[in-house]
Amino acid sequence: MNKFKIDSAANLTIPGAEVYFVPDFFTQQESERYFEQLLEQVNWKQEKIRMFGKELPMPRLTAWYGDKAYMYSGLENKPQPWLPVLLQIKDKVETATGHNYNSVLLNLYQNGQNSMGWHSDDEPELGPEPTIASVSFGAERRFGFRHRHNKAQKNIYLTITHGSLLLMQGPTQRNWQHAIPKTARPTGNRINLTFRNIVS
Template sequence: MSTLHLQQLPLPDAEVYFIPHFIPAPESDVYFGRLVQEVNWQQESIKLFGRQLPMPRLTAWYGDKSYTYSGLENKPQPWLPVLQELREKVEQASGQKYNSVLLNLYRTGQDSMGWHADDELELGQQPSIASLSFGGERRFAFKHRTRKDLKPAPLILSHGSLLLMQGPTQHHWLHHVPKTARAVQPRINLTFRYVRG
């Protein structure tokens, strides 16, 4: 692990670390602008209750491997220099290797991500997911899959923050980015992962 101030979140059955100011604000501003311009953003559709519906956010998949989630097979686009730069920073901080990244662009408070876990088979038994945020702050929360005595654990994902989810986290906890009626700035999230096979 990096010598950066890693704050471990007090979640049972999990190994989660958070660095609120992983990348300083002026540098984060530059990265946000580059990602908006350089990434090939798409609006994918998912099948929900028998209907094809547009995802409530824009996405992009870059890296070395294909990846399937929510019934969508993502063919990788080749790494952009800006994504390579960010991958190196995140690998240094986490001590992990990543060969792919899923990017999400939340345009307004109505863009969201439902409760889910990053537990697809191709991520392995105990995946390491590194989540990097740029742009407007958004509320994020964890919810234990089976323990009803544990309340959801909220977290504010700030501009330039890094969230590391490792060990058994994806087996025991779900996470989401809820909609909000508040006026929020657009947010970009990069989730680095290692896809096997």
């Protein structure tokens, strides 16, 4: 990928996907600062999901910032206006990835029981081959990839580190799902930001 201007990016060579991981995208100092600022300044909400006819709390806190409304898990998300800290992070991500983003979904996982189920970021609003730039701060968590069609293809797991960037693009969302599984290990706060570009 010629536009990705980072030497330390590892191309994960996942078949039918285009995934890059930069474990130390932000310096230790930047990562500490952003983690504290996001924890404090973001308007974290406990949203509900409907499952099996029941309303359940989402197993994490979320927030949505940006320029355009967006449907997520069947909910219409009205974005909040950008915070300076989000624009700073977005700026660095845009320069590095060579893509622009007009929205960000934030997740706060407060412990090992907070999680994200298997899904693809394939909402029609994101266009056919969306570029998703995922930045994480705080506790390390495992991130899984599961093939959507090929049962013989084993799941692939990586550890997402403090201050890292995971870039998913090309056919990734069409062919693979991803998840943050629960863990029994004692685990502190983890903040994840997925920058997206809503085209419609």
